[in-house]
Amino acid sequence: MPYQAPVSEFRYILDHVVGMDQVAATERFAEATPETVEAILTEAGRLCQDVIAPLNRNGDLDPARLENGVVRTSKGFAEGYKAIAEGGWVGISAPAEFGGMGLPHTLTTVFNDMISAACLSLGLNPLLTQGQIEALEAHAPDWMKQMYLPRLISGEWTGTMNLTEPQAGSDVGALRSKAEPNGDGSYAVTGQKIYISWGDHDFGGNVCHLVLARLPDGAPGTRGISLFMVPKYLPNEDGSLGEANTLKVVSLEHKLGLHGSPTCVMQFDGAKGWLVGEAHKGMAAMFTMMNNARLGVGVQGIGAADGAYQHALAYALDRKQGKTPVEGTGTIVDHADVRRMLLTMKADLFAARSIALACAVALDMSKATGEAEWEARAALLTPIAKAFGTETGMRAAETGVQVHGGMGVIEETGAAQYSRDVRVTAIYEGTNGIQAMDLVARKMADGGEAAQALIDEMQAVAEEARARNGDLGDPVWQATESLREATEWLVAQKDLNVRFAGAVPFLSAFARVLGGHYHLKAAMEEAEDGPRTKLARFYINRLLPEHVGLLAQSMVGSTDLYALRPEEMYA
Amino acid sequence: MPYQAPVSEFRYILDHVVGMDQVAATERFAEATPETVEAILTEAGRLCQDVIAPLNRNGDLDPARLENGVVRTSKGFAEGYKAIAEGGWVGISAPAEFGGMGLPHTLTTVFNDMISAACLSLGLNPLLTQGQIEALEAHAPDWMKQMYLPRLISGEWTGTMNLTEPQAGSDVGALRSKAEPNGDGSYAVTGQKIYISWGDHDFGGNVCHLVLARLPDGAPGTRGISLFMVPKYLPNEDGSLGEANTLKVVSLEHKLGLHGSPTCVMQFDGAKGWLVGEAHKGMAAMFTMMNNARLGVGVQGIGAADGAYQHALAYALDRKQGKTPVEGTGTIVDHADVRRMLLTMKADLFAARSIALACAVALDMSKATGEAEWEARAALLTPIAKAFGTETGMRAAETGVQVHGGMGVIEETGAAQYSRDVRVTAIYEGTNGIQAMDLVARKMADGGEAAQALIDEMQAVAEEARARNGDLGDPVWQATESLREATEWLVAQKDLNVRFAGAVPFLSAFARVLGGHYHLKAAMEEAEDGPRTKLARFYINRLLPEHVGLLAQSMVGSTDLYALRPEEMYA
Incomplete structure (x- = not known):
């Protein structure tokens, strides 16, 4: 099935979950009116689904190759890239004085999500240019800005x-x-x-x-x-x-x-x-580019998750196989376990996407207001968005293969391509292990202040939810409390390696709980039997409990990791 | 690094964890003396590491192809197959009257593990023939047995x-x-x-x-x-x-x-x-072949996990990158998170391997004694061995890629091949979803009797362990108690679809707890600072807690799965 840009889903998350209205209320981003946002989402969606998505299989089947020292790209990629450049999509958030649109990074993030779902390999190209634009804007001498920025922003150069x-x-x-x-x-x-x-x-x-x-x-x-x-x-x-x-x-x-x-x-x-x-x-300058890129890579994972989800859902709604105890569509979507797989993909996708967009909003607010709290929020969320976004991409792509059954490993169906394409996102721009170390060390060098501030917000929403959606509010509140305790425990560890020993499961647990928070926010904004409430219930009952095992693992310490000597690690 | 057959690991599990001595004590398998077992393990290990493992990359780089209606196999595969056949390895457990060795299926299982680690694609060939031999032995008319069995057992035919x-x-x-x-x-x-x-x-x-x-x-x-x-x-x-x-x-x-x-x-x-x-x-006859094959496929996953583990460990012990807070080898093995990844692979591998070998022992005991309890034990463990073995293979292969960092996605290193090769094992011979449905429906049609009998055994060992290894015995005991309650809950559900809705997480939780049990058994047989105790501690502290989230998910019921209408499943 062709990719369908989930425009209304983005609008819902921006409006009701991550507080895009705050961004639009700033002077810097006053141009990001609801009408502009709507136009950007619609046009970007159209480009991605109509022009870029059809190139995705070409990228796999007709790989880029080196001929006489020159790279020849996949069939159709040059035309696809031209459409990206001519639409001005490289420069959504680039400064207007050099030809960019000057819009919030949040909108760039939505664009990156859609183009990653459509064609991860081509979408990586403008993602890199975006990062370079940011780095030059912040660090390049004036002559270099004048020479390079307009051409990078227009997409003429990459x-x-x-x-x-x-x-x-x-x-x-x-x-x-x-x-x-x-x-x-x-x-x-x-x-x-x-x-x-x-x-x-x-x-x-x-x-x-x-x-x-x-x-x-x-x-x-x-x-x-x-x-x-x-x-x-x-x-x-x-x-x-x-x-x-x-x-x-x-x-x-x-x-x-x-x-x-x-x-x-x-x-x-x-x-x-x-x-x-x-x-x-140079490292400081490069970090400007890398932090941007880290969120961007997280969003690559999220886009890939969406591509894999839509692909698997379309297959499931078409494939007939076996009888089920329930009346339904007559397709494998009626099977409980197929539902479980698809809803897991969808619920994770919502969680990861909300985290990434919340990170983007914090980046924009930090830029627009200069407030340290927003800067700290963006810094805290970046490694979580990167690691959880790419984990979600990998897991969704694997699940998508599984939904396809035997067809999943046949390359012609395209399901396996999502899993192969997304794999590197957990590695590049800092492996997910590095992201987790960043979270528990640098991002908690403030004594856990930024993390606890976010947990306070999560608890406040959960408190509010208890009145209306008690079955959803309670477990989220409990989970935030466990997360708070684990955060306190981690921050109290002076031996950094003790933090590192639990870093990856801690980051996953943080994302799990944060995902519950955003699901809850989405549910609270609609009727009790609305689709977002149903999905929130699925997430909170089934996926949120995973945080218990993850938090347990994050507080084990490091001794057990070094107990086996290297020579004992062989069988 | 070339594959090293873990002969002493197999011997330890057979002798101290899964009770191979019971098999050798039966009249039917009296020939499975310690000397014979030792000889089989050593010789099979030698074949797999010296002859079969070097073919693994060829299978990937030089795929089987169809030429004029005839399949041409990868370079070296014909010679490799000849060595398997001539060694008599197809017929380890085949009846002696037709030329087989007549040895326990447990030893075939060890062989399948090693050949899968060495070369999954070639190893699949004798695995299929083994299954056919079983089916013919049980169901074929006499003339067919006379014609086919000797030639299949010798490997002349496949x-x-x-x-x-x-x-x-x-x-x-x-x-x-x-x-x-x-x-x-x-x-x-x-x-x-x-x-x-x-x-x-x-x-x-x-x-x-x-x-x-x-x-x-x-x-x-x-x-x-x-x-x-x-x-x-x-x-x-x-x-x-x-x-x-x-x-x-x-x-x-x-x-x-x-x-x-x-x-x-x-x-x-x-x-x-x-x-x-x-x-x-025909279905009944085919099931003879399929049940055997299901354990075999689980073991393919386990072998692949071992291959990926050894490959990643060798890379990690060689690769130097970054400083760590601890003094050590000077390689990335000193990093806490790299240790965590490698030990997770190793601890999961031990758990999955023990489950598979316990299943094989139950099959042998069932054959040798005809006792219904052993038959029920084998039937219960088969879907767990299949699904958890292949999940372990997939997870270990993914983790192996991650340990390699950027090199992980470069095909030349071979890390990615493990993840591509093992992927189908979670799908063929009944998807892992089908395995889980089999577990909660057919295998619990006895009212959960077989499951509870196994849980009783697990609790008895945990009780005993509390005296000596309290820090290990307690959490395993608690986990078995939670598993018992979840099993009772599932069995009480008359609506099969409610069981199906939690089937996959229930199977995973069962495997997680069972893995804790076998780790505990291994630890109890050695000194308190022995390597198996250290690995058991890692598993019990870090991986076992995962069962909490999984059991929670297994008891949610099916309502939430059908709450979203198919048209609401699109974004």
Whole structure:
């Protein structure tokens, strides 16, 4: 079945669950009126379902390939990309002075969700450019903004992130790429970078590489790293493409999924680049790009979950097999366990999507108001949105395969593609383990203040719900209380490794409870037999209880992890 | 890293956890002495790690293909199969009078575990033949046994199962294949069958298809189905291969994984076949094969989990990345979360393996003693072994990918292959949903007697453990008590669909608690700081608590599943 953009679902979540009205009430985002939001959702939805979604199978069957040093993209991708660029969709939240729409990041997040559902591999391209725009806006010298921003925002040029090297993955500080001053304000960048998504393509224009490298006087580790803009073609003063830079794609990776997205090994041989931000402060500049990208990757998972859900639901509503004890459609949707699988996908999808959009709203509010509370909220929610969004994507895609039965593993049905494509999202932009460590360490360096503030809000809603939807309000209230206790326990652990030992289950539990909170909010805004209340009941009765086991695991400590010596870990 | 057969692990589980000594004490299996068991484990391990494991990547990179109607298998597979056949490994548990070793099925189960870890796609071939041998032994007429059994047992010929048709998957009764009497005792079988694993190959010999079809007077549904032996070549009286039968491979499926195993669409055009068992009783005969195969498929998942675990552990012990708060190996194994992932894989693997081997022991005891209690135990454990074994395989393979970080999605590392190959095991031989329905309906048609008998045993061990390992015994005892209550609740539900609505989480919870029981047994047999006690502590503290959420979900009932109307299931 073709993808259908869930426009009314987005509107409901924005209006009734995550408080988009607060964003529209700020001066900065005054243009985000209900009419504008409606227009953006509708038009973006139309693009994604009519133009982008039909490309998804091509990306898998006709992977990007390297021919004579140049990347040739999947059939139809160049036209699809052109439609994205011409619609102005790269620059929804980019500054108006450089040609962007200047709208809230929340709307970019909705767009990223839809394009990820439609075609994850092509959608990754503008996602990277969005991050680069943010990084340049915050850190680039003025001349660079003037040259690059309008062209990135229009989609004429695209952006990449060059962090990883074979010996420097999660540990970025171990990188060896070097930058030597050329004496004219530019630098000669040399080194090899791996896992560079969309490191090249045949869409035309420039490919703008943001590259982390070390200056001659850079200290070892992350503190001696600087960020450089290293374009594929050196732009002339008028912005036309000049001579080719001394960089090349050495090879493309042969990956489990996301075949439409070329994953490049890049070689920089004294390539000309310019400093972005201050010398040795490259990590800080890169983090501007990465935090944005982390939410974006979480949303990739959520979009993939939606794609997989719609695909499985359409199959289930068509497939006849076996008799059931209930009267119904005559299809496998009548089977209790098929229902359970589909509703689990749908309920998780709602939870993950609400978390991501709440994170986006906090980002926008932080930008619009400058208030520390909003900044802390966005910082807290980012790793949760990333890890839970991608977990949801993986789980939904697996469940989608299972709903298909034997057809699920036959590639022609497309169900398996969702599971292959989404897999990397739990790994790139910081593995989900790294996200969890970020949550329990950096994001709780405030003594758990931001987390407890959010838990207060959750409890207040649950209290209110008790009066009206007691069967829903009670379990959510209890769950928030358990989450509060676990948060206090974690924050009290001075040994960081004790926190790390429970980080992943803690993050999952936090997301589980937060998901219950948003389901509850959605239910409270409609009639008692409304569809959102039914889905909330499903989530709260069936999925929310998972937090008990997760919180138990998050408070075990680290001793048991190191009890087995490495040589005892073999059978 | 090459696969290392965990011979001492198997011996420990057989000797100290699942009570293999009871099997060896029976008259029927008196030959299964400790020396014989040791020899079987060692030799099978050697074959799997030295001969079979090196073929695994070939199966993926050089898939089986159809050339001019004939299947060409992956490079090295024919030689690998020859080694399996010549070693007598197809017939470990086959009757000695037809050339088998006549040893317990428990040892076949160990062999299936090891060969699945080494190469899932090739290992599936003898697994199918084992099942066919069982079915023929139980149901075939004498002349057929004389003709087929010796050749299947020697591995000269191989066997397949032909159940599924496009419209008849989980609902086998919907099949349309027909069988017409030829008047000479044979039948003309006509129809199309799909998903026929190893439906053809180039290993030589005959391919013996067991085919479900309906006789002209067969009633609709499962009660009118008969089982036929339909060989690729019609054997001459001396067993030499005669003329080709009128059947063919129409096409091979293009699958997510298991590329080395040809999955055939088979066309039977009045192909000559002979009845196996009574007319219209084909389902009963097929179930002999399927029950065996269900345990076998569970063990495929377990083997895959072991393969993925060893692969990930070797990578982690080699990969250096980042500093950790603890002193250790200097590799990523020092990171708390990497430890957590690896130990989760290992602890789950132990639990699933113990459950499967306990199921095999019950099968053997049932055969050897004819006691109804053993038969009921085996019947109860089969769906749990199948579903939890394959879930463990999938989860371990996914975790193995995650341990590899970015390398995990690069196909060359081999980590992703485990996840692709194992995926179908949760679907074929009855989806895991079907297994769970079998558990809560058919396997509890005894009023939960068999389940409660097992829970009694688990509680007795936990009671005993409380004295010595209180921190381990208590939580297991509590978990068994919760499982008992949930079992009573389920059995009390007269509306089968209420049971079905909680079937999958109930099965998972049962497996989780049972896994705790076997970990506890393993711990009680060694010193308090022994490696199995450490692993048991990890499992009991971290993974066992998952049963709380699962049991809660298993008792929600079915109302919430049908609350959303199908049209409300779209966003």
